[in-house]
Amino acid sequence: MSAAAALATTPAPATAAAPLVRIRGLEKSYGAFKVLRGIDLDVGRGEVLALIGPSGSGKSTMLRCINRLEVFQAGRVEVDGVVIGYRDAVGPEGPELRELPEREIERQRADIGMVFQNFNLFPHMTVLQNIVEAPVSVRRMARSAAVEHARELLARVGLSEKEKSYPRELSGGQQQRVAIARALAMKPKLMLFDEPTSALDPELVGEVLEAMRDLAEEGMTMLVVTHEWGFARELANRVAFFDQGRIVEIGSPDQVFSNPVNERTRGFLSKVL
Protein backbone atom coordinates (compact mmCIF):
# COMPACT_ATOMS: atom_id res chain seq x y z
CA MET A 1 0.00 0.00 0.00
CA SER A 2 1.36 3.45 -0.85
CA ALA A 3 2.30 6.01 1.71
CA ALA A 4 -0.66 8.17 0.72
CA ALA A 5 -3.05 5.32 1.41
CA ALA A 6 -1.79 5.14 4.98
CA LEU A 7 -3.66 8.40 5.60
CA ALA A 8 -6.85 6.38 5.69
CA THR A 9 -6.95 5.71 9.38
CA THR A 10 -8.48 2.26 9.29
CA PRO A 11 -7.54 -0.35 6.73
CA ALA A 12 -10.31 -2.13 4.86
CA PRO A 13 -11.62 -5.16 6.73
CA ALA A 14 -9.92 -8.30 5.58
CA THR A 15 -12.95 -9.83 3.89
CA ALA A 16 -10.84 -10.86 0.92
CA ALA A 17 -7.26 -10.54 -0.09
CA ALA A 18 -7.60 -7.79 -2.71
CA PRO A 19 -10.01 -4.88 -2.34
CA LEU A 20 -12.81 -4.66 -4.91
CA VAL A 21 -12.45 -0.91 -5.26
CA ARG A 22 -9.08 0.77 -5.04
CA ILE A 23 -8.73 4.53 -5.44
CA ARG A 24 -5.41 6.34 -5.34
CA GLY A 25 -4.64 10.06 -5.52
CA LEU A 26 -7.98 10.97 -7.11
CA GLU A 27 -8.20 14.67 -7.99
CA LYS A 28 -10.95 16.46 -9.81
CA SER A 29 -11.72 20.10 -10.37
CA TYR A 30 -14.38 22.12 -12.12
CA GLY A 31 -12.37 25.02 -13.50
CA ALA A 32 -10.54 26.55 -10.59
CA PHE A 33 -12.66 24.79 -7.98
CA LYS A 34 -11.09 21.63 -6.60
CA VAL A 35 -13.82 19.13 -5.78
CA LEU A 36 -11.53 16.22 -4.95
CA ARG A 37 -8.10 16.88 -3.50
CA GLY A 38 -6.49 13.48 -3.45
CA ILE A 39 -8.69 10.59 -2.41
CA ASP A 40 -7.25 7.24 -1.35
CA LEU A 41 -9.70 4.51 -0.56
CA ASP A 42 -9.97 0.72 -0.48
CA VAL A 43 -13.32 -1.02 -0.37
CA GLY A 44 -13.34 -4.72 0.38
CA ARG A 45 -15.51 -7.34 -1.28
CA GLY A 46 -18.95 -7.45 0.28
CA GLU A 47 -18.30 -4.31 2.23
CA VAL A 48 -20.91 -1.59 2.70
CA LEU A 49 -19.29 1.82 2.88
CA ALA A 50 -21.33 4.90 3.78
CA LEU A 51 -20.05 8.23 2.48
CA ILE A 52 -21.12 11.18 4.58
CA GLY A 53 -20.19 14.81 4.88
CA PRO A 54 -21.45 18.31 4.13
CA SER A 55 -22.81 19.05 0.65
CA GLY A 56 -20.10 20.03 -1.81
CA SER A 57 -17.53 17.95 0.04
CA GLY A 58 -17.01 15.69 -2.98
CA LYS A 59 -18.70 12.44 -1.93
CA SER A 60 -21.08 12.25 -4.90
CA THR A 61 -18.35 13.33 -7.29
CA MET A 62 -16.08 10.55 -6.07
CA LEU A 63 -18.89 8.05 -6.57
CA ARG A 64 -19.39 9.28 -10.13
CA CYS A 65 -15.67 8.99 -10.85
CA ILE A 66 -15.84 5.26 -10.07
CA ASN A 67 -18.02 4.54 -13.11
CA ARG A 68 -16.52 7.41 -15.07
CA LEU A 69 -19.64 9.52 -15.28
CA GLU A 70 -17.13 12.19 -14.28
CA VAL A 71 -13.73 12.61 -15.88
CA PHE A 72 -10.98 13.39 -13.40
CA GLN A 73 -7.64 15.16 -13.72
CA ALA A 74 -5.39 12.90 -11.66
CA GLY A 75 -5.40 9.59 -9.90
CA ARG A 76 -6.35 6.02 -10.51
CA VAL A 77 -9.55 4.08 -9.92
CA GLU A 78 -9.57 0.30 -10.01
CA VAL A 79 -12.51 -2.04 -9.73
CA ASP A 80 -11.79 -5.73 -9.30
CA GLY A 81 -8.14 -5.16 -10.18
CA VAL A 82 -8.87 -3.38 -13.47
CA VAL A 83 -8.19 0.32 -14.02
CA ILE A 84 -11.38 2.16 -14.94
CA GLY A 85 -11.28 4.31 -18.09
CA TYR A 86 -7.59 3.79 -18.80
CA ARG A 87 -4.93 1.20 -19.38
CA ASP A 88 -1.41 1.17 -18.04
CA ALA A 89 1.17 2.01 -20.65
CA VAL A 90 4.71 3.26 -20.93
CA GLY A 91 5.08 6.67 -22.55
CA PRO A 92 8.16 8.73 -23.38
CA GLU A 93 8.31 9.99 -19.79
CA GLY A 94 7.72 6.69 -18.09
CA PRO A 95 4.53 4.93 -17.00
CA GLU A 96 1.25 6.62 -17.93
CA LEU A 97 -2.46 5.90 -18.18
CA ARG A 98 -3.95 5.95 -21.69
CA GLU A 99 -7.65 6.55 -22.04
CA LEU A 100 -9.61 3.53 -23.26
CA PRO A 101 -11.90 3.60 -26.29
CA GLU A 102 -15.53 4.45 -25.52
CA ARG A 103 -16.67 0.86 -26.05
CA GLU A 104 -14.30 -0.45 -23.39
CA ILE A 105 -15.48 2.15 -20.92
CA GLU A 106 -19.10 1.22 -21.66
CA ARG A 107 -18.27 -2.41 -20.93
CA GLN A 108 -16.69 -1.43 -17.61
CA ARG A 109 -19.70 0.68 -16.66
CA ALA A 110 -22.04 -2.21 -17.32
CA ASP A 111 -20.44 -4.08 -14.40
CA ILE A 112 -21.04 -1.22 -11.97
CA GLY A 113 -24.62 -0.60 -10.89
CA MET A 114 -25.73 2.91 -10.02
CA VAL A 115 -28.80 4.27 -8.29
CA PHE A 116 -29.52 8.00 -8.50
CA GLN A 117 -31.17 10.47 -6.18
CA ASN A 118 -33.84 11.23 -8.79
CA PHE A 119 -34.30 7.59 -9.86
CA ASN A 120 -33.80 8.49 -13.55
CA LEU A 121 -36.09 5.73 -14.73
CA PHE A 122 -36.90 5.91 -18.45
CA PRO A 123 -40.37 7.52 -18.39
CA HIS A 124 -41.46 6.26 -21.82
CA MET A 125 -40.94 2.63 -20.89
CA THR A 126 -42.87 0.39 -18.56
CA VAL A 127 -41.23 -0.92 -15.40
CA LEU A 128 -40.41 -4.21 -17.11
CA GLN A 129 -39.00 -2.48 -20.21
CA ASN A 130 -36.85 -0.29 -17.98
CA ILE A 131 -35.25 -3.35 -16.42
CA VAL A 132 -34.92 -5.41 -19.59
CA GLU A 133 -33.49 -2.67 -21.83
CA ALA A 134 -29.81 -2.79 -20.84
CA PRO A 135 -29.43 -6.58 -20.42
CA VAL A 136 -30.82 -7.04 -23.92
CA SER A 137 -29.05 -4.16 -25.67
CA VAL A 138 -25.74 -4.14 -23.79
CA ARG A 139 -25.31 -7.72 -22.59
CA ARG A 140 -27.03 -9.20 -25.67
CA MET A 141 -29.13 -11.36 -23.39
CA ALA A 142 -32.09 -13.19 -24.98
CA ARG A 143 -35.23 -11.18 -24.35
CA SER A 144 -37.08 -14.07 -22.75
CA ALA A 145 -34.25 -14.72 -20.31
CA ALA A 146 -33.99 -11.01 -19.53
CA VAL A 147 -37.72 -10.79 -18.86
CA GLU A 148 -37.57 -13.81 -16.58
CA HIS A 149 -34.66 -12.32 -14.64
CA ALA A 150 -36.43 -8.94 -14.46
CA ARG A 151 -39.50 -10.59 -12.95
CA GLU A 152 -37.35 -12.28 -10.30
CA LEU A 153 -35.80 -8.93 -9.44
CA LEU A 154 -39.19 -7.23 -9.27
CA ALA A 155 -40.38 -9.93 -6.91
CA ARG A 156 -37.31 -9.33 -4.77
CA VAL A 157 -38.09 -5.63 -4.40
CA GLY A 158 -41.77 -6.44 -3.87
CA LEU A 159 -43.14 -4.90 -7.09
CA SER A 160 -44.25 -7.92 -9.10
CA GLU A 161 -47.68 -6.50 -9.79
CA LYS A 162 -46.24 -3.23 -11.19
CA GLU A 163 -44.37 -4.54 -14.23
CA LYS A 164 -46.76 -2.96 -16.72
CA SER A 165 -46.89 0.41 -14.96
CA TYR A 166 -45.09 3.49 -16.21
CA PRO A 167 -42.70 5.17 -13.75
CA ARG A 168 -44.99 8.20 -13.41
CA GLU A 169 -47.68 5.97 -11.98
CA LEU A 170 -45.49 4.82 -9.09
CA SER A 171 -44.61 6.47 -5.81
CA GLY A 172 -41.07 7.69 -5.27
CA GLY A 173 -40.23 4.71 -3.12
CA GLN A 174 -41.51 2.30 -5.74
CA GLN A 175 -39.60 4.11 -8.48
CA GLN A 176 -36.40 3.85 -6.50
CA ARG A 177 -36.95 0.13 -5.95
CA VAL A 178 -37.42 -0.30 -9.71
CA ALA A 179 -34.19 1.65 -10.22
CA ILE A 180 -32.42 -0.77 -7.89
CA ALA A 181 -33.86 -3.73 -9.80
CA ARG A 182 -32.78 -2.12 -13.09
CA ALA A 183 -29.20 -1.78 -11.85
CA LEU A 184 -29.18 -5.36 -10.50
CA ALA A 185 -30.38 -6.70 -13.86
CA MET A 186 -26.85 -6.14 -15.15
CA LYS A 187 -25.48 -8.45 -12.43
CA PRO A 188 -23.06 -5.79 -11.23
CA LYS A 189 -19.95 -6.47 -9.17
CA LEU A 190 -20.54 -3.31 -7.22
CA MET A 191 -23.43 -0.95 -6.49
CA LEU A 192 -23.13 2.81 -6.17
CA PHE A 193 -25.97 4.68 -4.44
CA ASP A 194 -26.04 8.46 -4.80
CA GLU A 195 -28.33 9.74 -2.04
CA PRO A 196 -30.96 7.10 -2.85
CA THR A 197 -33.48 8.33 -0.31
CA SER A 198 -32.98 12.10 -0.43
CA ALA A 199 -35.80 12.76 -2.91
CA LEU A 200 -38.31 10.63 -1.02
CA ASP A 201 -41.09 11.52 1.38
CA PRO A 202 -40.10 10.37 4.88
CA GLU A 203 -42.67 7.56 4.97
CA LEU A 204 -41.26 6.06 1.76
CA VAL A 205 -37.62 5.95 2.89
CA GLY A 206 -38.10 2.68 4.79
CA GLU A 207 -39.05 0.55 1.80
CA VAL A 208 -35.96 1.63 -0.14
CA LEU A 209 -33.65 1.04 2.82
CA GLU A 210 -35.28 -2.36 3.20
CA ALA A 211 -34.32 -3.29 -0.37
CA MET A 212 -30.78 -2.04 0.25
CA ARG A 213 -30.56 -4.03 3.46
CA ASP A 214 -31.48 -7.24 1.60
CA LEU A 215 -28.82 -6.47 -0.95
CA ALA A 216 -26.18 -5.87 1.73
CA GLU A 217 -27.08 -9.14 3.42
CA GLU A 218 -26.61 -10.98 0.15
CA GLY A 219 -23.04 -9.75 0.18
CA MET A 220 -23.19 -7.02 -2.47
CA THR A 221 -20.39 -4.47 -2.27
CA MET A 222 -22.06 -1.09 -1.83
CA LEU A 223 -20.90 2.51 -1.72
CA VAL A 224 -23.68 4.69 -0.41
CA VAL A 225 -23.73 8.48 -0.27
CA THR A 226 -26.33 9.06 2.40
CA HIS A 227 -27.81 11.32 5.00
CA GLU A 228 -29.57 8.39 6.66
CA TRP A 229 -27.48 8.07 9.79
CA GLY A 230 -29.62 5.20 11.03
CA PHE A 231 -28.89 3.26 7.88
CA ALA A 232 -25.19 4.08 8.01
CA ARG A 233 -24.97 3.05 11.63
CA GLU A 234 -26.85 -0.21 11.22
CA LEU A 235 -25.66 -1.51 7.86
CA ALA A 236 -22.37 0.12 6.96
CA ASN A 237 -19.19 -1.74 7.77
CA ARG A 238 -17.37 1.55 7.61
CA VAL A 239 -18.23 5.21 7.33
CA ALA A 240 -16.09 7.70 5.41
CA PHE A 241 -16.42 11.34 6.34
CA PHE A 242 -15.71 13.80 3.52
CA ASP A 243 -14.75 17.41 3.93
CA GLN A 244 -13.52 19.82 1.25
CA GLY A 245 -12.57 17.12 -1.22
CA ARG A 246 -10.80 14.83 1.22
CA ILE A 247 -11.68 11.83 3.33
CA VAL A 248 -10.84 13.22 6.74
CA GLU A 249 -12.04 10.30 8.77
CA ILE A 250 -12.85 6.69 8.02
CA GLY A 251 -13.74 3.89 10.37
CA SER A 252 -16.48 1.81 11.88
CA PRO A 253 -19.83 3.59 12.35
CA ASP A 254 -19.35 3.44 16.10
CA GLN A 255 -16.02 5.11 15.92
CA VAL A 256 -17.03 7.84 13.45
CA PHE A 257 -20.40 8.63 14.98
CA SER A 258 -19.70 8.21 18.69
CA ASN A 259 -16.06 8.93 18.96
CA PRO A 260 -14.87 11.04 16.04
CA VAL A 261 -11.18 11.86 16.12
CA ASN A 262 -11.27 14.63 13.56
CA GLU A 263 -12.22 18.17 14.52
CA ARG A 264 -14.38 18.71 11.41
CA THR A 265 -16.22 15.43 11.77
CA ARG A 266 -17.06 16.32 15.34
CA GLY A 267 -18.31 19.76 14.32
CA PHE A 268 -20.45 18.37 11.51
CA LEU A 269 -21.95 15.56 13.54
CA SER A 270 -22.79 17.84 16.45
CA LYS A 271 -24.84 19.93 14.03
CA VAL A 272 -26.74 17.14 12.33
CA LEU A 273 -27.15 14.40 14.94
Next chain:
Amino acid sequence: MSATAAAPSTVTGPLRPRRHPGRVVVGAVAILFFADLLYRIAMNEGFQWDVVGQYFTAPIIMKGLVSTIWLTIATVVLGFFFGTLLAVARLSQNVVLQSLSWGYVWFFRSVPLLVLILFTFNIGYLVPVIEIGLPFMEPWISMPTNSVITPLGAGLLALTLHEAAYAAEIVRGGILGVDQGQFEAASALGMSRRRTMLRIVIPQAMRSIIPSAGNQLIGMLKGTSMVSVIAVGDLLYSAQTVYNRTFQVVPLLMVATLWYVIVTTVMAWGQYYVERYFARGATRQMPLTPLQWLRGRVGALSRPSAAEPAGTEARP
Protein backbone atom coordinates in the same frame (compact mmCIF):
# COMPACT_ATOMS: atom_id res chain seq x y z
CA MET B 1 -64.74 38.62 13.61
CA SER B 2 -66.22 37.93 16.95
CA ALA B 3 -66.84 34.32 17.71
CA THR B 4 -70.10 35.21 19.44
CA ALA B 5 -71.83 36.42 16.21
CA ALA B 6 -74.54 34.32 14.57
CA ALA B 7 -74.33 30.61 15.11
CA PRO B 8 -72.27 29.05 12.27
CA SER B 9 -74.59 27.74 9.55
CA THR B 10 -74.20 24.10 8.61
CA VAL B 11 -76.21 24.36 5.40
CA THR B 12 -74.58 22.45 2.55
CA GLY B 13 -77.15 22.81 -0.20
CA PRO B 14 -76.21 22.43 -3.88
CA LEU B 15 -73.42 24.78 -4.97
CA ARG B 16 -74.87 27.05 -7.64
CA PRO B 17 -72.31 28.39 -10.16
CA ARG B 18 -72.45 32.04 -11.22
CA ARG B 19 -74.26 32.83 -14.48
CA HIS B 20 -72.51 34.61 -17.32
CA PRO B 21 -75.07 36.72 -19.23
CA GLY B 22 -72.33 38.88 -20.77
CA ARG B 23 -70.80 35.85 -22.47
CA VAL B 24 -74.09 34.92 -24.07
CA VAL B 25 -74.61 38.44 -25.50
CA VAL B 26 -71.08 38.71 -26.91
CA GLY B 27 -71.39 35.23 -28.35
CA ALA B 28 -74.68 36.03 -30.03
CA VAL B 29 -73.32 39.20 -31.64
CA ALA B 30 -70.24 37.36 -32.89
CA ILE B 31 -72.42 34.63 -34.40
CA LEU B 32 -74.47 37.28 -36.18
CA PHE B 33 -71.43 38.85 -37.82
CA PHE B 34 -70.02 35.47 -38.73
CA ALA B 35 -73.32 34.32 -40.27
CA ASP B 36 -73.41 37.51 -42.35
CA LEU B 37 -69.88 36.86 -43.60
CA LEU B 38 -70.70 33.26 -44.55
CA TYR B 39 -73.85 34.42 -46.34
CA ARG B 40 -71.93 36.98 -48.38
CA ILE B 41 -69.28 34.44 -49.37
CA ALA B 42 -71.87 31.87 -50.36
CA MET B 43 -73.92 34.39 -52.35
CA ASN B 44 -70.98 36.13 -54.01
CA GLU B 45 -71.32 35.37 -57.70
CA GLY B 46 -67.62 35.98 -58.20
CA PHE B 47 -66.79 32.68 -56.58
CA GLN B 48 -68.80 30.85 -59.23
CA TRP B 49 -69.56 27.90 -56.96
CA ASP B 50 -70.84 25.86 -59.89
CA VAL B 51 -67.39 26.09 -61.50
CA VAL B 52 -65.79 25.20 -58.16
CA GLY B 53 -68.00 22.10 -58.04
CA GLN B 54 -67.21 21.24 -61.62
CA TYR B 55 -63.42 21.28 -61.13
CA PHE B 56 -63.29 20.16 -57.51
CA THR B 57 -62.55 16.54 -58.44
CA ALA B 58 -61.34 17.08 -62.00
CA PRO B 59 -58.53 14.66 -62.95
CA ILE B 60 -55.98 17.45 -63.41
CA ILE B 61 -56.73 18.82 -59.93
CA MET B 62 -56.56 15.32 -58.41
CA LYS B 63 -53.21 14.76 -60.06
CA GLY B 64 -51.96 18.06 -58.64
CA LEU B 65 -53.29 17.17 -55.21
CA VAL B 66 -51.44 13.85 -55.23
CA SER B 67 -48.21 15.62 -56.26
CA THR B 68 -48.61 18.15 -53.48
CA ILE B 69 -49.20 15.51 -50.81
CA TRP B 70 -46.41 13.33 -52.14
CA LEU B 71 -44.00 16.28 -52.25
CA THR B 72 -44.99 17.41 -48.74
CA ILE B 73 -44.50 14.03 -47.13
CA ALA B 74 -41.25 13.31 -48.99
CA THR B 75 -39.87 16.71 -48.01
CA VAL B 76 -40.77 16.43 -44.36
CA VAL B 77 -39.48 12.85 -44.07
CA LEU B 78 -36.20 13.68 -45.83
CA GLY B 79 -35.98 17.04 -44.02
CA PHE B 80 -36.33 15.42 -40.62
CA PHE B 81 -33.94 12.62 -41.53
CA PHE B 82 -31.19 15.08 -42.46
CA GLY B 83 -32.31 17.48 -39.73
CA THR B 84 -31.80 14.79 -37.10
CA LEU B 85 -28.31 14.11 -38.43
CA LEU B 86 -27.59 17.86 -38.31
CA ALA B 87 -28.91 18.08 -34.74
CA VAL B 88 -26.80 15.14 -33.59
CA ALA B 89 -23.76 16.68 -35.33
CA ARG B 90 -24.44 19.98 -33.59
CA LEU B 91 -24.61 18.24 -30.20
CA SER B 92 -21.61 15.99 -30.87
CA GLN B 93 -18.25 16.61 -29.26
CA ASN B 94 -16.56 17.16 -32.61
CA VAL B 95 -15.98 20.89 -33.09
CA VAL B 96 -15.80 20.61 -36.88
CA LEU B 97 -19.15 18.82 -37.12
CA GLN B 98 -20.67 21.31 -34.67
CA SER B 99 -19.54 24.26 -36.78
CA LEU B 100 -20.61 22.75 -40.10
CA SER B 101 -24.03 21.96 -38.70
CA TRP B 102 -24.37 25.46 -37.30
CA GLY B 103 -23.28 26.94 -40.64
CA TYR B 104 -25.78 24.85 -42.58
CA VAL B 105 -28.67 25.97 -40.40
CA TRP B 106 -27.50 29.57 -40.49
CA PHE B 107 -27.29 29.60 -44.29
CA PHE B 108 -30.44 27.73 -45.25
CA ARG B 109 -32.58 29.58 -42.76
CA SER B 110 -31.35 32.85 -44.25
CA VAL B 111 -32.24 32.07 -47.86
CA PRO B 112 -35.88 32.60 -48.84
CA LEU B 113 -37.47 29.35 -49.99
CA LEU B 114 -38.51 30.88 -53.30
CA VAL B 115 -34.95 31.98 -54.04
CA LEU B 116 -33.68 28.53 -53.10
CA ILE B 117 -36.16 26.91 -55.48
CA LEU B 118 -35.04 29.16 -58.34
CA PHE B 119 -31.41 28.33 -57.55
CA THR B 120 -31.89 24.58 -57.53
CA PHE B 121 -33.90 24.83 -60.73
CA ASN B 122 -30.87 26.45 -62.34
CA ILE B 123 -28.39 24.13 -60.69
CA GLY B 124 -27.45 22.66 -64.07
CA TYR B 125 -25.89 26.01 -64.90
CA LEU B 126 -23.70 25.95 -61.76
CA VAL B 127 -22.97 22.22 -61.70
CA PRO B 128 -23.26 20.83 -65.22
CA VAL B 129 -22.25 17.30 -64.18
CA ILE B 130 -23.12 15.46 -60.98
CA GLU B 131 -20.27 13.31 -59.69
CA ILE B 132 -20.30 10.90 -56.79
CA GLY B 133 -17.04 9.94 -55.12
CA LEU B 134 -14.52 10.94 -52.47
CA PRO B 135 -13.22 14.53 -52.10
CA PHE B 136 -10.45 15.42 -54.60
CA MET B 137 -10.57 11.92 -56.15
CA GLU B 138 -11.78 10.63 -59.51
CA PRO B 139 -15.57 10.23 -59.25
CA TRP B 140 -17.15 6.78 -59.28
CA ILE B 141 -20.32 7.93 -60.98
CA SER B 142 -20.86 10.97 -63.12
CA MET B 143 -23.95 12.11 -64.99
CA PRO B 144 -25.27 15.31 -66.59
CA THR B 145 -27.21 17.36 -64.04
CA ASN B 146 -30.15 18.19 -66.28
CA SER B 147 -30.97 14.52 -66.72
CA VAL B 148 -31.21 14.05 -62.94
CA ILE B 149 -32.59 17.34 -61.73
CA THR B 150 -36.02 17.59 -63.30
CA PRO B 151 -38.27 20.43 -62.11
CA LEU B 152 -39.73 18.01 -59.58
CA GLY B 153 -36.24 16.98 -58.46
CA ALA B 154 -35.18 20.62 -58.13
CA GLY B 155 -38.31 21.38 -56.11
CA LEU B 156 -37.76 18.40 -53.83
CA LEU B 157 -34.10 19.33 -53.37
CA ALA B 158 -34.85 22.95 -52.46
CA LEU B 159 -37.67 22.06 -50.09
CA THR B 160 -35.55 19.39 -48.39
CA LEU B 161 -32.54 21.69 -47.95
CA HIS B 162 -34.85 24.30 -46.42
CA GLU B 163 -36.78 21.86 -44.27
CA ALA B 164 -33.64 20.15 -42.92
CA ALA B 165 -32.44 23.45 -41.46
CA TYR B 166 -35.68 23.97 -39.55
CA ALA B 167 -35.98 20.32 -38.58
CA ALA B 168 -32.43 20.41 -37.19
CA GLU B 169 -33.41 23.18 -34.77
CA ILE B 170 -36.60 21.41 -33.75
CA VAL B 171 -34.83 18.10 -33.11
CA ARG B 172 -31.99 19.83 -31.27
CA GLY B 173 -34.48 21.60 -29.03
CA GLY B 174 -36.22 18.31 -28.34
CA ILE B 175 -32.98 16.57 -27.41
CA LEU B 176 -31.89 19.43 -25.14
CA GLY B 177 -35.26 19.19 -23.42
CA VAL B 178 -34.54 15.65 -22.21
CA ASP B 179 -33.33 15.51 -18.63
CA GLN B 180 -29.58 15.11 -18.17
CA GLY B 181 -30.28 12.29 -15.71
CA GLN B 182 -31.56 10.16 -18.59
CA PHE B 183 -28.18 10.30 -20.34
CA GLU B 184 -26.47 9.46 -17.05
CA ALA B 185 -28.75 6.54 -16.26
CA ALA B 186 -28.21 5.09 -19.74
CA SER B 187 -24.44 5.59 -19.50
CA ALA B 188 -24.32 4.00 -16.07
CA LEU B 189 -25.99 0.92 -17.54
CA GLY B 190 -23.22 0.72 -20.14
CA MET B 191 -25.33 1.81 -23.09
CA SER B 192 -23.45 3.36 -26.00
CA ARG B 193 -24.05 6.94 -27.06
CA ARG B 194 -25.80 5.82 -30.22
CA ARG B 195 -28.02 3.36 -28.39
CA THR B 196 -28.83 5.98 -25.75
CA MET B 197 -29.90 8.42 -28.43
CA LEU B 198 -32.04 5.92 -30.32
CA ARG B 199 -33.67 4.13 -27.40
CA ILE B 200 -33.78 6.65 -24.57
CA VAL B 201 -33.34 10.24 -25.73
CA ILE B 202 -35.06 10.52 -29.11
CA PRO B 203 -38.28 8.76 -28.02
CA GLN B 204 -38.58 11.28 -25.18
CA ALA B 205 -37.56 14.20 -27.38
CA MET B 206 -40.34 13.17 -29.78
CA ARG B 207 -42.89 14.49 -27.34
CA SER B 208 -41.76 18.05 -27.94
CA ILE B 209 -40.69 17.41 -31.54
CA ILE B 210 -44.06 16.10 -32.77
CA PRO B 211 -46.15 19.26 -32.30
CA SER B 212 -43.50 21.33 -34.08
CA ALA B 213 -43.09 18.67 -36.74
CA GLY B 214 -46.85 18.77 -37.27
CA ASN B 215 -46.59 22.50 -37.78
CA GLN B 216 -43.75 21.99 -40.24
CA LEU B 217 -45.76 19.40 -42.13
CA ILE B 218 -48.72 21.74 -42.43
CA GLY B 219 -46.46 24.66 -43.29
CA MET B 220 -44.70 22.57 -45.90
CA LEU B 221 -48.02 21.55 -47.47
CA LYS B 222 -48.47 25.18 -48.37
CA GLY B 223 -44.76 25.78 -48.94
CA THR B 224 -44.85 23.26 -51.77
CA SER B 225 -47.10 25.64 -53.70
CA MET B 226 -43.97 27.69 -54.39
CA VAL B 227 -42.64 24.98 -56.70
CA SER B 228 -45.39 26.04 -59.13
CA VAL B 229 -42.96 28.79 -60.24
CA ILE B 230 -40.71 26.14 -61.77
CA ALA B 231 -43.65 24.36 -63.42
CA VAL B 232 -43.93 21.39 -61.10
CA GLY B 233 -47.47 20.06 -61.47
CA ASP B 234 -48.58 20.52 -57.86
CA LEU B 235 -52.07 21.51 -56.73
CA LEU B 236 -51.65 25.24 -57.30
CA TYR B 237 -49.92 24.78 -60.66
CA SER B 238 -52.74 22.47 -61.81
CA ALA B 239 -55.32 25.09 -60.86
CA GLN B 240 -53.29 27.72 -62.70
CA THR B 241 -53.08 25.50 -65.77
CA VAL B 242 -56.86 25.35 -65.85
CA TYR B 243 -57.52 29.05 -65.29
CA ASN B 244 -54.88 30.08 -67.82
CA ARG B 245 -57.12 28.31 -70.33
CA THR B 246 -60.58 29.20 -68.99
CA PHE B 247 -59.86 32.51 -67.22
CA GLN B 248 -61.94 31.34 -64.22
CA VAL B 249 -59.23 32.48 -61.83
CA VAL B 250 -61.18 32.91 -58.59
CA PRO B 251 -63.16 29.65 -58.60
CA LEU B 252 -60.04 27.62 -59.38
CA LEU B 253 -58.08 29.32 -56.63
CA MET B 254 -61.03 28.40 -54.40
CA VAL B 255 -60.73 24.76 -55.51
CA ALA B 256 -57.06 24.75 -54.53
CA THR B 257 -57.83 26.55 -51.26
CA LEU B 258 -60.51 24.05 -50.27
CA TRP B 259 -58.14 21.15 -50.90
CA TYR B 260 -55.38 22.78 -48.86
CA VAL B 261 -57.85 23.26 -46.00
CA ILE B 262 -59.08 19.67 -46.21
CA VAL B 263 -55.59 18.15 -46.25
CA THR B 264 -54.47 20.42 -43.39
CA THR B 265 -57.44 19.29 -41.34
CA VAL B 266 -56.70 15.63 -41.95
CA MET B 267 -53.04 16.15 -41.02
CA ALA B 268 -53.91 18.02 -37.82
CA TRP B 269 -56.28 15.19 -36.93
CA GLY B 270 -53.54 12.62 -37.43
CA GLN B 271 -51.19 14.70 -35.31
CA TYR B 272 -53.38 14.19 -32.23
CA TYR B 273 -52.97 10.44 -32.48
CA VAL B 274 -49.21 10.63 -32.95
CA GLU B 275 -48.95 12.96 -29.94
CA ARG B 276 -50.98 10.56 -27.87
CA TYR B 277 -48.62 7.73 -28.79
CA PHE B 278 -45.51 9.63 -27.70
CA ALA B 279 -47.18 10.97 -24.55
CA ARG B 280 -47.30 7.47 -23.07
CA GLY B 281 -45.73 7.42 -19.64
CA ALA B 282 -45.26 11.19 -19.70
CA THR B 283 -48.62 12.36 -18.44
CA ARG B 284 -51.06 10.67 -16.14
CA GLN B 285 -53.86 11.67 -18.48
CA MET B 286 -53.66 11.09 -22.20
CA PRO B 287 -54.39 14.04 -24.49
CA LEU B 288 -57.92 13.80 -25.83
CA THR B 289 -58.64 12.49 -29.29
CA PRO B 290 -60.31 15.08 -31.57
CA LEU B 291 -63.63 13.26 -31.14
CA GLN B 292 -63.45 13.32 -27.34
CA TRP B 293 -62.49 16.98 -27.50
CA LEU B 294 -65.41 17.82 -29.76
CA ARG B 295 -67.84 15.95 -27.52
CA GLY B 296 -66.52 17.83 -24.49
CA ARG B 297 -66.93 21.18 -26.26
CA VAL B 298 -70.46 20.48 -27.40
CA GLY B 299 -71.29 19.29 -23.90
CA ALA B 300 -69.89 22.49 -22.39
CA LEU B 301 -72.02 24.66 -24.68
CA SER B 302 -75.27 23.10 -23.61
CA ARG B 303 -74.49 23.56 -19.92
CA PRO B 304 -75.47 26.75 -18.09
CA SER B 305 -72.10 27.19 -16.38
CA ALA B 306 -68.80 27.64 -18.13
CA ALA B 307 -67.25 24.99 -15.91
CA GLU B 308 -65.29 22.41 -17.88
CA PRO B 309 -67.01 19.04 -18.00
CA ALA B 310 -65.13 16.38 -16.07
CA GLY B 311 -62.36 14.67 -17.98
CA THR B 312 -61.42 17.51 -20.30
CA GLU B 313 -58.84 19.26 -18.11
CA ALA B 314 -56.04 18.29 -20.46
CA ARG B 315 -55.88 20.49 -23.51
CA PRO B 316 -55.65 18.49 -26.68
